[in-house]
Amino acid sequence: MSEELLAVADRVVAMARPGEQVEAVVVRGTDTEIKVYGGEVESLSSAQAQGVGIRVVIDGRQGFAYAGSLDASVIAETLADARDNAGFATFDEFAGLAEPDGVTPPQIDLYRSALETFSPEAKVALAMEMERAVLAADRRIAGIESAEYMDSISESAVVTTTGIRSAGRESNCYVATYAMASDGDDTQTGFGFSVGREPSQLDPERAAAEAAERATRMLGAVQPSSGRLTVVLDPWVTAQFLGLIGYTLNGDAVLKGRSLFADRMGELVASPLLTLVDDPTDTRAFTATDADGEGLAARRNVLIENGVLTRFVHNAQSARRAGTTSTGNAVRGFKSTPDVGCLAVSLLPGTSDPAALLAGISDGVLVQEVSGLHSGVNPVSGDFSTGAEGIRIRNGELAEPVREFTIASTLQKMLRDVRAVGSDLQFLPMSAAGVTLVVDDLTISGS
Amino acid sequence: MIDASVLERVLGSALRTGGEFAEVFAEDRRSSSALLDDGRVEELTSGRDRGAGIRVVVGDTTGFAHTADLSEAGLIAAAEAAAAAARGGGGGVRTIALARQQRSRGYEIEIAPVEVPKARKVELLTRADEIARSTDAAISQVSVNYGDSLRRILVANSDGLLAEDETVRTFFAVSCVATGDTGMQTGRESIGHTIGFELFDRYDIDELARRAAGRAITKLAARPAPSGQMPVVIGSGGGGVLFHEACGHGLEADLVSKGASVFGGRVGQQVASRGVTVVDDGTMSREWGNIAIDDEGNPAQRNVLIEDGILTDYMWDQLRARKEGRASSGNGRRQSYQHLPMVRMTNTYLLAGTEEPEAIIASTEKGVYVKHLGGGQVNTATGDFVFGMTEAYLIENGEVTEPLREGNLIGNGPEVLQRIDALGNDFAMGPPGTCGKDGQGVPVGDGVPTLRVSSLTIGGTAA
Numbered sequence: 020m021s022e023e024l025l026a027v028a029d030r031v032v033a034m035a036r037p038g039e040q041v042e043a044v045v046v047r048g049t050d051t052e053i054k055v056y057g058g059e060v061e062s063l064s065s066a067q068a069q070g071v072g073i074r075v076v077i078d079g080r081q082g083f084a085y086a087g088s089l090d091a092s093v094i095a096e097t098l099a100d101a102r103d104n105a106g107f108a109t110f111d112e113f114a115g116l117a118e119p120d121g122v123t124p125p126q127i128d129l130y131r132s133a134l135e136t137f138s139p140e141a142k143v144a145l146a147m148e149m150e151r152a153v154l155a156a157d158r159r160i161a162g163i164e165s166a167e168y169m170d171s172i173s174e175s176a177v178v179t180t181t182g183i184r185s186a187g188r189e190s191n192c193y194v195a196t197y198a199m200a201s202d203g204d205d206t207q208t209g210f211g212f213s214v215g216r217e218p219s220q221l222d223p224e225r226a227a228a229e230a231a232e233r234a235t236r237m238l239g240a241v242q243p244s245s246g247r248l249t250v251v252l253d254p255w256v257t258a259q260f261l262g263l264i265g266y267t268l269n270g271d272a273v274l275k276g277r278s279l280f281a282d283r284m285g286e287l288v289a290s291p292l293l294t295l296v297d298d299p300t301d302t303r304a305f306t307a308t309d310a311d312g313e314g315l316a317a318r319r320n321v322l323i324e325n326g327v328l329t330r331f332v333h334n335a336q337s338a339r340r341a342g343t344t345s346t347g348n349a350v351r352g353f354k355s356t357p358d359v360g361c362l363a364v365s366l367l368p369g370t371s372d373p374a375a376l377l378a379g380i381s382d383g384v385l386v387q388e389v390s391g392l393h394s395g396v397n398p399v400s401g402d403f404s405t406g407a408e409g410i411r412i413r414n415g416e417l418a419e420p421v422r423e424f425t426i427a428s429t430l431q432k433m434l435r436d437v438r439a440v441g442s443d444l445q446f447l448p449m450s451a452a453g454v455t456l457v458v459d460d461l462t463i464s465g466s
Numbered sequence: 467m468i469d470a471s472v473l474e475r476v477l478g479s480a481l482r483t484g485g486e487f488a489e490v491f492a493e494d495r496r497s498s499s500a501l502l503d504d505g506r507v508e509e510l511t512s513g514r515d516r517g518a519g520i521r522v523v524v525g526d527t528t529g530f531a532h533t534a535d536l537s538e539a540g541l542i543a544a545a546e547a548a549a550a551a552a553r554g555g556g557g558g559v560r561t562i563a564l565a566r567q568q569r570s571r572g573y574e575i576e577i578a579p580v581e582v583p584k585a586r587k588v589e590l591l592t593r594a595d596e597i598a599r600s601t602d603a604a605i606s607q608v609s610v611n612y613g614d615s616l617r618r619i620l621v622a623n624s625d626g627l628l629a630e631d632e633t634v635r636t637f638f639a640v641s642c643v644a645t646g647d648t649g650m651q652t653g654r655e656s657i658g659h660t661i662g663f664e665l666f667d668r669y670d671i672d673e674l675a676r677r678a679a680g681r682a683i684t685k686l687a688a689r690p691a692p693s694g695q696m697p698v699v700i701g702s703g704g705g706g707v708l709f710h711e712a713c714g715h716g717l718e719a720d721l722v723s724k725g726a727s728v729f730g731g732r733v734g735q736q737v738a739s740r741g742v743t744v745v746d747d748g749t750m751s752r753e754w755g756n757i758a759i760d761d762e763g764n765p766a767q768r769n770v771l772i773e774d775g776i777l778t779d780y781m782w783d784q785l786r787a788r789k790e791g792r793a794s795s796g797n798g799r800r801q802s803y804q805h806l807p808m809v810r811m812t813n814t815y816l817l818a819g820t821e822e823p824e825a826i827i828a829s830t831e832k833g834v835y836v837k838h839l840g841g842g843q844v845n846t847a848t849g850d851f852v853f854g855m856t857e858a859y860l861i862e863n864g865e866v867t868e869p870l871r872e873g874n875l876i877g878n879g880p881e882v883l884q885r886i887d888a889l890g891n892d893f894a895m896g897p898p899g900t901c902g903k904d905g906q907g908v909p910v911g912d913g914v915p916t917l918r919v920s921s922l923t924i925g926g927t928a929a
Contacts, residue, residue, distance in 0.1 A: 394854025395874030404873030425925025
């Protein structure tokens with residue numbers, strides 16, 4: 020199937036004029052989204068979408084255009100738009116497409132044909148099973164806010180006049196649910212999910228049990244008093260923070276004076292317990308891929324090693340400006356030019372399981388959910404403050420649930436304050452993996 | 467976009483397996499954007515998205531499919547896929563007769579952005595960059611975004627509705643980084659309206675650039691925000707997101723009907739302080755959340771949600787309204803033809819009170835003055851919500867004093883609404899926003915007068 024997309028991209032590139040660099044990104048995706056509620060299918064969407072993004076570089080000036088169609092006349096119009104747009108950019112000696120760098124893409128299997136033959140009825144049954152399991156998990160479960168099954172098969176091809184010709188295909192699916200627990204006037208919610216490349220890898224029972232457990236254990240939650248405490252971040256929460264840390268190690272942000280780690284290469288910037296890697300070649304990662312958004316081989320990059328800053332990530336253009344080579348970190352959809360970013364970031368797990376970590380904490384709080392990361396975290400200054408809910412830890416044991424408080428510090432300080440990394444590495448439906456993380460001295464703001 | 471006779475046949479196909487309701491939503495969206503960063507115009511982008519989403523409702527089940535192929539064959543294939551997804555029981559033929567409805571938005575677009583030379587758009591970027599950089603030597607980085615879009619939609623459904631609309635939006639934003647002894651700080655300002663290129667005749671981008679730069683500079687001298695609870699004064703215009711999160715989402719009928727809102731079953735009850743009137747208004751001319759019709763073809767309305775503290779109604783889309791045997795409130799919206807509509811806000815605002823804003827601050831002994839809010843997030847089932855402060859100051863002895871570093875504030879919607887103890891006479895709409903729900907983003911506006919909440923939890927690090 021990818022041959023078909025390559026052929027479309029080849030045709031675009033063949034239209035390049037002398038002196039022009041042209042890149043075509045062609046994508047096609049088939050998605051199914053099923054929501055169930057109250058034992059009924061609430062909605063079932065199934066659709067195929069495609070699109071093309073065309074980048075043209077003429078004499079150091081870049082232009083871009085995209086269209087949600089692979090129709091030949093639309094493609095011709097899109098190429099003309101991109102060409103015209105190039106004339107208005109500022110000359111940039113580093114502008115230009117990626118060039119083959121000799122790195123062989125990893126041979127990884129991200130596509131399972133089983134997803135294509137799995138019937139809509141069987142997908143519905145998975146979501147229904149999960150809803151039933153949530154409702155049966157505990158008498159205090161009042162209902163669900165949502166229970167859904169999602170899958171996608173996505174294919175993409177990148178071809179350039181500079182010699183890139185890459186194509187890939189991958190399948191993904193997950194089930195996710197929000198459970199609601201009630202006791203009198205008190206209502207609490209909890210999230211659970213399970214991810215895989217094909218439906219047989221999904222575990223709706225586990226997703227349901229997790230959601231029910233996370234909702235019921237929050238019943239009776241009160242606002243904690245303010246103070247400085249040791250905080251245990253649940254893997255789901257850690258993953259969300261790793262996404263933000265990843266931004267600060269983005270080579271484009273470094274070059275443009277937006278990274279707080281710009282001048283810290285080779286220095287100790289985090290607890291020696293921390294080793295942060297971006298590894299899209301690990302097939303367990305939801306966002307694993309064999310090639311980046313410019314068609315260069317995806318690769319494993321160690322960003323922080325035992326607390327020492329070792330690498331910024333780059334795409335072709337940011338690498339040229341920085342006088343280095345691309346790390347295979349071009350990030351994009353067909354509607355934009357390649358940005359720079361981490362593809363599948365993760366911490367190397369430690370040796371202690373979460374229970375052992377909790378046992379060592381006399382006074383702290385386990386945070387199971389954070390909110391407002393987009394509004395309360397400034398990755399440029401490093402200041403952060405997010406809404407949180409979780410469970411107090413007293414004398415090594417989980418105590419009362421707490422809500423309506425914030426946790427705050429700076430990203431710089433939080434990295435240094437990490438006291439332990441759990442052994443419970445978990446792959447989530449996002450570009451970061453999670454692991455339990457113990458951080459000292461976060462400010463809790465409550466009553 | 468599509469002939470009425472074709473739509474009638476497509477809707478007929480959609481209902482062939484026994485569906486009760488079918489709808490075709492077609493969309494043709496053209497957009498252009500330009501980005502300046504690090505002193506260079508990095509790129510101009512042109513985009514086109516065109517297609518149709520078809521849904522079929524059988525009982526409580528909705529089947530949905532979309533296609534980029536707007537030919538009759540393409541639409542019928544999507545209709546059949548949607549019908550199969552909804553899996554109706556009986557067969558049968560229903561004839562649909564569409565009646566075209568005209569809706570005007572009450573004002574004209576003066577300058578279509580597509581007619582404006584690209585060079586003129588690029589000039590605006592360079593101008594804003596120069597102004598921001600010349601504001602202060604501490605401004606170390608600037609990025610400027612320009613964007614416009616033309617979105618044509620057509621909605622036809624098996625009730626015989628046929629409605630079309632064309633929406634033009636224009637957007638401009640300046641983001642600055644300031645560097646000083648204390649590290650880096652950021653400041654951002656944006657304007658966006660449901661109008662054409664006349665945006666730049668109505669608003670001064672020099673002023674916008676200076677405000678963005680000023681915000682970053684101010685924060686270089688900021689001290690850590692306090693932690694704990696204290697009175698919070700929210701500034702006029704910049705603080706509308708408070709109501710969007712504190713009660714807006716909780717008043718969406720889809721969440722209410724699932725028992726996932728703390729405001730469920732409370733119509734007619736006092737849910738906010740006296741004097742608090744909250745409105746969602748899609749008809750508000752030229753505002754970012756303005757629509758002539760919603761994405762289900764229903765006319766936009768001005769809906770009073772809370773009147774003088776009493777909860778009067780929720781917001782409704784077609785599906786939820788149909789179930790309750792009432793009319794939609796014109797709040798059925800979707801990100802694109804690839805998405806199902808759901809209940810969404812448009813322009814959500816709090817009506818002005820009578821107090822002088824200066825008097826509200828002067829009567830606050832100790833607290834925080836939040837001049838400008840960032841985004842927010844809410845859990846509608848618990849009512850707990852957060853919102854970010856991107857420009858805030860301490861209030862000491864009734865006076866605005868030192869600037870504070872960024873952070874979130876956290877509160878509980880029903881509690882915070884009851885704690886509003888002062889309302890200013892200086893209502894203003896705020897900057898354009900994108901509201902996210904269930905993975906879909908739609909443009910929304912919000913507005914507030916200066917107001918005070920007697921107690922909110924400030925998420926800072928200082929004691």
